[in-house]
Amino acid sequence: MNDSTTRKTLSLKKKAPAERKAPAERAESGEKPRKRSGARARQAALREHAQQTRPETGTGTDTGQKAKSRRPARDAAPGHPSRPQSGAPTRDRTGRSDANKARPGHARPDSPDDGQPRIQRLPRAPRQPRMSExxxxxxxxxxxxxxxxxxxxxxxxxxxxxxxxxxxxxxxxxxxxxxxxxxxxxxxxxxxxxxxxxxxxxxxxxxxxxxxxxxxxxxxxxxxxxxxxxxxxxxxxxxxxxxxxxxxxxxxxxxxxxxxxxxxxxxxxxxxxxxxxxxxxxxxxxVSGESLFKRGWRLDKGEAPLRENLAAGLLALSDWPLDAPLLDPFCGSGTLLIEAAWIALGVPPGIWRPFGFERLRVHDARLWRDLKEDARARIAPRLEQPLVGCDIQPDAIEAARANAERAHLSPDTIRFEVCDARQMPPPAPAGWIVTNPPYGERLADEDGDLWPEWASWLKRHYGGWQLNIITSDLDLPGRMRLKARRRHPLHNGALDCRLFQFELVAAGYRDKT
Missing domain, CATH: 3.30.2130.30 (VC0802-like)
Incomplete structure (x- = not known):
């Protein structure tokens, strides 16, 4: 390319105000009127159509009559290929009409340009679940x-x-x-x-x-x-x-x-x-939010506590009758006994806790309130059978009592005592023992005689009772010199455990002299 060659560039030059012709001058000169397109043209067309279709306000007896609709018809701008000519507005991905969208710098076509703030269109209400769904x-x-x-x-x-x-x-x-x-x-x-x-x-x-x-x-x-x-x-x-x-x-x-x-x-x-x-x-x-085993009452957890749903599962697997006495001789912070009290009283486990579905768009507050009111009406006022727990640690018993109070249980619902399991007398002639005793790292070396000594106490004083123990020590029946009639594989967290079930039978036993 020679140096003398001039490069052509594309530029837009605005006409001077004197060069612009009015529509009347264009008509006299025979020029065709300029056809406008775009957002402003569509807005102008909508306003013009609204003025043409707006009913006139009458006088006398017609003064009190109201127009059926002051909303302009949402026809497309004439000659614009991107909008339908049938008068039906197009809809975008959200299902909203183009005629309803607020464009930056432009007022709604059906609203007067009076400078007043406009009400923003809210998202469509979520579809509520039907009863048949x-x-x-x-x-x-x-x-x-x-x-x-x-x-x-x-x-x-x-x-x-x-x-x-x-x-x-x-x-x-x-x-x-x-x-x-x-x-x-x-x-x-x-x-x-x-x-x-x-x-x-x-x-x-x-x-x-x-x-x-x-x-x-x-x-x-x-x-x-x-x-x-x-x-x-x-x-x-x-x-x-x-x-x-x-x-x-x-x-x-x-x-x-x-x-x-x-x-x-x-x-x-x-x-x-x-x-x-x-x-x-x-x-x-x-739809639950926090895990369902978080009932809302346990703040004092103690050492290696059972989760609430696992405690309820132990009671279910042990076949504990709701009218039978229950003892937990290693009760810790009282999780198992509090779950038993709620089961016997008919307290729903989620009655005093929040849920994730309460923050969803489909939440029906009235339905949820009715369900909880019906559940509260079915709660029994008190228990007849004794629920007893003991632990050798006084701090654990204090934590258990505090948890029971937060669980809305009266002080006489569960009896907590500081006592060694090897000296705990039976609270009833017969009943169920369901417990989570120490095992693994929780069991110190000096407590190696715990199992045979506790088994001897049980044989002497708990004839006719049903014994249920969850432990990761698979050799526990041998240590207690008892034969398990059933074993349930379970997981307590990451620990592979068993729920051993024994039937205690009174047998002759003499102290060694």
């Missing part, structure tokens, strides 16, 4: 309590209950989901299935999360947490799968409602669980 749900529980949880869910009236690995599947309507949270003593939480599909890679997880109707349950105004678990999944990184699920949820809400939720891993408003197996990905909404 049912949900697939999963209730996880400690390993070993699956059968007991299945019987509990069946007793609560749920359908299609089947035991799975570390939990139970069931079907329920929304009221049934709330009842499961309120009444289940064995479940760790209640998860409602919201989506399930076959996946081959992480992008399929993203697509599944993005296609799920999350705006029905929560929105960008609430915080979010996503957890992922898997069994025999071919996915290489569960952390990356968790990230893809979270991104899909946030993308969906940002597209539908214009913002994404904040992530809170400590106290989120909404919790989502992603579960992966060999072929499928299942997305669950956690």
């Amino acid at each position: 049912t949900f697939e749900a999963f209730a996880p529980c400690p390993h070993g309590l699956e059968e007991a949880l299945m019987l509990e869910l069946q007793a609560l009236g749920h359908d299609a209950v089947r035991a799975g690995r570390a939990g139970c599947h069931f079907r329920a309507d929304w009221a049934g989901v709330l009842r499961a949270n309120l009444y289940s003593r064995l479940a760790t939480r209640i998860l409602v299935q919201v989506a399930r599909a076959e996946v081959h890679d992480e992008d399929d997880i993203l697509a599944l999360a993005r296609d799920t109707e999350w705006e029905r349950w929560f929105g960008p105004e609430q915080s979010l947490r996503v957890d992922t678990s898997a069994i025999r999944s071919p996915m290489r990184s569960l952390q990356y799968c968790n990230l893809r699920a979270k991104d899909g949820i946030c993308d969906r809400l940002r597209e539908r409602e214009g913002a994404r939720p904040d992530i809170d891993t400590v106290r989120p408003d909404a919790r989502v669980h992603l579960f992966l197996d060999e072929r499928y990905a299942t997305l669950y909404l956690d």
Whole structure:
């Protein structure tokens, strides 16, 4: 290219005010009127159409008549190819009409330009669960309590209950989901299935999360947490799968409602669980929030306490009759006996605690209030059978009494005593012993004689009682010189344990001289 060659550039030059022609001058000169397009043209067309279709206000007898509608028809600007000519407004991804959208710098076409603040259009109300709508749900529980949880869910009236690995599947309507949270003593939480599909890679997880109707349950105004678990999944990184699920949820809400939720891993408003197996990905909404074993009364935990749902499971597996005396000779902070008192009185385990579903968009406060009022009306006023606990540590007994008070139990419901289990007299001629004695690191070397000495005391004074012990010491029956009639595999946290059941029979026994 020669140096003398001039480069051509594209520039937009505004005409001087004197060069612009009025519409009348254009008509006289034979020029065609300039056709405007864009947002301003559409606004002008809507205003013109509104003025043409607005009914005139009459006088005399017509003064009190109101126009049927002062809202202008939402026709498209004439000649604009991007809008339909039929008069029906287009709708974007959220289902909102283009005619209803507020554009920056422009007022609504059906509102007077008087400078007054405009009311913003709120998001559409979430679709409430219908009484006939049912949900697939999963209730996880400690390993070993699956059968007991299945019987509990069946007793609560749920359908299609089947035991799975570390939990139970069931079907329920929304009221049934709330009842499961309120009444289940064995479940760790209640998860409602919201989506399930076959996946081959992480992008399929993203697509599944993005296609799920999350705006029905929560929105960008609430915080979010996503957890992922898997069994025999071919996915290489569960952390990356968790990230893809979270991104899909946030993308969906940002597209539908214009913002994404904040992530809170400590106290989120909404919790989502992603579960992966060999072929499928299942997305669950956690409607419980905090784990269900957190009843709200235990602040003083003591040393190595049982979780509340495991304590309730021990009582269920021991076949303890509600009208039989109960003794825990290693009661610690009283978890097992407080659970027993609530069971015997008919106190729902979730009656005094908050739940995650109370922060969801679909929460029906009236339905929830009615369920709790009905539950409170069924609580018995007092117990007839004795519930007794003892521990050798005075601090543990003080903690147990404080926990019982926070559990709204009267002081005479459970009798707590500072006493050695090897010297505790029976509170009744016959009854049940269910206990979580020290084992593992909790049992000091100098307490090696505890088991034979305690067994000797039981044989002397507790003939006719049923003994139930949870322990990780699989040799405990041999140490106590007792034969277990049943063994239930259980997990106490990460410990592989057994619930040993013995039937104590009075037998001749003489002190060694």
